[in-house]
Amino acid sequence: MEKRRFSTVIMITKESYQPTDISAWTGRTDGTDPDLLRWHQVVQVINLLQQPLPALTPGQKGIVLLGFASDEGVRRNKGRVGAAEGPAALRKAIANFPVHFNAQTLLLDAGNIICVNGELENAQQVLSEAVKAILTAGYLPLLLGGGHEITYGHASGIRQFAGKRPVGFINFDAHFDIRVPGEEGASSGTGFWQLAQDAKQAGVPFHYLALGIQKNGNTRQLFNIAGEEEATYVSADAFHLQDKDTLLAAIQHFLSQVEKVYLTTCLDVFSAAFAPGVSATAYNGILPGGLFLQCYRKIMESGKVAGVDIAELNPSLDIDNRTAKLAASLIFETVMAYCGEEPF
Template sequence: MNYLEEPSNSFIRDEKDKKIKDFEKSIPLIGIPWDWSTAGKPGARFAPQSIRNELYSLRTDVYELNEIKFGFNDLGNVRISPGDLNETSRRIISVCDDVFKKIKEKNPVIFLGGDHSITKSILLSLSKFYNKIGLIIFDAHYDLREVKEGLTSGSWLNELLKDNKEKFNVIEIGISNYSNPSYMKEIAKKYGIKVFYRDQIIDDLKDVFYEINKVKENTDGIYISIDMDHLDQSFAPGVNSPTALGMYPHETIKIINEITRNSKILGIDTTEVSPPYDINNNTSRLAAKLLLYSINSYLGNKNG
C-alpha cells in the first residue's frame, strides 16, 4: 500500500470537509505587496500571501446568510517595483484596467494590500469605467495628509480627490480620537466626505446606515476599502498603526451587511496588515474573514 500523500498541515482526513480553495474559482483576487509608502511599521508587503493562507483555509458555512459555495480566481500579485511609487502605481492601474474591463457588471474584484496607498491606484483605474463611485472606507485615520517631503500612505485620499473629487462620494467610518491632525477635518469638509468617528457608532448605527443608503442611491456602485487599523488593537495587533479603543469586528460586519444590501459592489480591498508585527496570524485571519463576510453578504443578498 502507498502511504504517501500531498504535504499538508492537517491530520484530519475528512473528504467532505470542503474549504474555500476547493470551490469553483469565480471571484477575481489580486495581491498588491507594496508598503514603501509606510511611514510607521513596514511589513504590509507580506500581507497578501499571509491573508491568502488564512482565506483558503476557511469554509463556507455561515449563520443567517445563504451559503455561497465560491472560490477565488487568484490572478496573482501585481509585480511591484520596490521603492518606486510612480512605476508601481502605473503597473497597478494597468492590471486593474485589464481586469475591470473583463469583469464589468459581474463579480466584484478583491484586492489584498499592501499599505493603504494602493487604493488610490485601484480607484484611478475604476473611475475610468463609472461616472460616480461610492467609496466607503473603514479607517482610524482620515488619510488626508499634506506632506512636504517623504512618502506616506496617510495622504492617498487627499491625492485622489484633489483631481477627482466629482468622481467619488466618500464615507469614512471608524476615525479614531487622538489619532489625526486636526487640520484634516477642514479638508474632509472641503471634499464633502461624510465622517463617522468611532465614538459616534457605539450606540446607534442609524445615521451611518442613512448616509450609506444615500450613497447607494446616487452612485453607479460601491467600492469598500477596509484598513485593518480601524479595529481595536486587541483584535488587530498586526497593523502599521495599531488603534486603542478602535471598532469591534461585529460592528464592522453589521455595517458591511448594510452596504451590500440592495447594492452593486465594484470592488473590496483590505490594507495595512503587517504580518511581522502580528500575533499568531490574528490580523491576517480577521482580514480574511471580513473579506468573506463582505462577499458572502453581497452575493447572498443578491441571489437570495
Template sequence: MTSRITGRDTAPAPVWTGRVDGPGADHRRWHNAVNAESPDSPGLALIGFRSDEGVRRNGGRPGAADGPAAIRRALASKALGADLVVHDAGDVNVVDGDLETGHENLAAAVRSLVRAGHLPIVLGGGHETAYGSYRGLASSGVLDGRRLGILNLDAHFDLRQADRATSGTPFRQIADLEQGRGATFTYAVVGISESSNTTALVRTAADLNVAFRTDEESQERHLDDVLDFVARFADQVDVLHLTLDLDVMPASAAPGVSAPAALGVPPTVVIEICQAVAESGKLGLFDVVELNPAYDRDHATAALAARIVHTVSVGAFRARRRARG
C-alpha cells in the first residue's frame, strides 16, 4: 500500500488508540497527534523496519521484527504538547529473509521523508536497520557539502566485515559508502563493552578513527564527561545520525533485547545523551533498534524505548522550531 507520508509502498500505519482523559489540546496524547495533520506539514515521521534477519545472520536471538509495534503501543498514551506534529509512515517489511530488498525499501522511504522536511524516527528491527536508514539520509541531498556524524549508543562497534549484511556489519558498510562518496567516516560510540568486542573489532575501530567510551566510563558518575564527549563530537559535524541499540542499557532495565548487557549504561545517562543530541539542532535521523518483545518483562524495555523516543521527539521539534525563528 502506498503511504500517504512517503509516497512509497509500505505496510499501512496501525490505528493508534490509547487513554482518553477529555477533549481538547490540554488532554493531547501521542495517539491523538499521529497523522492528525496534513502529510505536507513538516514534523516527526515514524517508520518501522520489521526485520530480525540481520540478527539471525549474526547468530542472535530473533524477535526484533516485532519491535516497532511494541514501541508504538508504549508511545500511544504518553502525554504530548499541543504543537508537536507527528506522522506515522507505516512499516517496511523484510520478506522471506530478503534483507537487501528491505534495505532498499527503507532507504527509499527515509529519503522521501527527509526530502519532505520531516525528521525520520526509524523503529527497528535489528541494528541492520541503521544501514538502510543511513542510505536514505545520504541519498536525500541534505548532506551535500555537509559533514555527517554518526553517534551510536551501543555495547558493540558493529564494524564486522562479512559477505552479506547482518546486525553486526552496518557501520562497516556505512564506512565504505562514506568513503565512496568522498566523505570522512565520522563515527563515535558510547557504551562499548570490552568483553563483547574482539581485538580485531577494536583494531578496526582504531583504523577507522572511531571515538568511543566504554560502559565502565559511562556511568552516572561520569555524566559530565560523557556529555562533553558528545558535545565535542557534535561540534565536528553538521548533521547527526543518532542510533540507539537498546542493548546498551543493563539487562535489569532493558531485558527485552537481542543481546542483554551485564553492565550497560544507565537509562538516565542514555536519556541525557539523547536529549542533548535532540536539542543540538543538528539531528537529521534517529533510529532505535533491537527491541525484542518476546523477552521483555512487563513491557519494561518497550516503555523505556518509548520514553526515549518521546524525549528525542520533543527536543528535536523544539530545536527545529527555534531554528525557524
C-alpha cells in the first residue's frame, strides 16, 4: 500500500483519501477585479498526497475545507444513509459565493477523507490526524459532512493539537449524540460519549454544551447520561421562546471555562421546513434566523474556535437544495467571522 507524508505529521493512503477535482468549483464569473470575485475563482485545490499546505505569512489567515464523505455512522445508528454525498453538494452550494474576505486570506480545498468498506474507526483516525496537521500549519479546519460521526475524528484532532489547554465541544443539535456504542461500535450518535470517555482516561474535565436539544428526540437514558457526564444543554424551547438571555449566558459561561472550541452544527437541529435533507427531520426544530445567528456569531467571535463542521446533509432527501443552501450559509458565516469581516 502506497503511503506519502502530508506535511510532517499525518500519514494518509490513496484508499482513505479523495482529492477534489477542480471542475467541482464552477460558477458565475463577473470579472477578475477584486470586488467581482467569487469563491470558485479564489479557492486553491490541494492534493494532500502530493503537496503540503502552503506556509502562511505572519498575520495571514487560512481556511482549509476538508470533506468527510461518510454515512457509515448513520447506518449504524439506524438512520437514512446518503450523507456521504454531502461534501460534494456543499462545494456546489458555496462555489458561487462572493468574496468578502481579505485578498490575503487563503481558502484551500483539501479534498475528502473517505470511509472505506465500512471501516469508520479508521476513517475517524485519519480525519483526526488531518485536523491536527491543519491546525499545526496555522489554518482553521472547516469540515464538510458527512454524518455526525465526523465529531469524534474532528474533535479528537483538536484535542491532540490543544495539548493541556482545555477544549470545549459545542453542538447545535436536536440530539445529544451521547449514546453508548452498540454491537456495531461507534456511530453518528456516539461521538460525545466517546469524547467523554477519552476525557476520563486523560484525567481532564469534559466540557460539552448542546444547544437546541429536543425532549421528543432523546430518551430519558440519554438525558441521564448527559447528566452523568456533566454536559450542559439548552433546549430548543429557548430558541422558540426567544430566550436570548438564557442562551447567551450559557454560551458565555461555557466559553469562560475553555481555551479552544470545537463547533459543530447538525442540520437536524433546524425545522424541517428549512432542513428537509437530513436523516431525522424535526418539524419543530429551531429557526435559522436572528437568535440562532446571534448565538453562532458569539461563539465564532470569541476567538477560541479551533475547528468547525457541518453535519448530516443528505442531498438525496433534500428539497430544492434548501438544506444545502442553509448549510452553505453557515459556512459563509464561519468564513466571515474567522476573517474578522463584519456582517451587513
